[in-house]
Amino acid sequence: MKKIMDEQLIYEILSVVEEIPEGKVATYGQIASLIGRDKNARLVGKVLSQAEFYGRYPCHRVVNHAGRLAPGWQEQRFLLLEEGVSFKDANHVDMKENHWDC
Template sequence: MKTKILQEDLIYEILSAVEEIPEGKVATYGQIARLTGREKNARLVGKVLSMAQYYGSYPCHRVVNHAGRLAPGWAEQRFLLEAEGVAVKDNNSVDLKKYQWNC
């Protein structure tokens, strides 16, 4: 039982960091990992975000990979980012120099 609580604490810690990303900005999986003290766990962040809908409503669409690429197979991400004023290039990536959250 204690392990499950720790896992849920970790999930909410990651989702809380994602919730802080301002509208019109993006963060990388690695950036969220660093913010939560788990510098080398960017893939863990991705795994948590893939299950985020079970924990509430979070702006997971604002998280991209280290090169600014959107999540594969999630067409809605592009629409959500563009609705916030984030330009998405033809190769399904965003300009991190312009849109990355400076936290």
């Protein structure tokens, strides 16, 4: 049985994250879909939670489908604000304005 989280999968996810333009956000599900794993949004989140072991990636540009920031990651909002991302409220990105249309 193939391991769910192998190096190739990690590379695919981080490669997509690297392509998200400054000032835009993508969703976990969107990234999963782009790598051909439509139902693996949580797996994308797991990989991103460990991304620092693989280098520097703009993981702060990834939010959930409703635009909610990652729980417990205080710096994410600050990093997005620095890039000009607008918010609906304190914890939700304005997806209509900032969603990455890839």
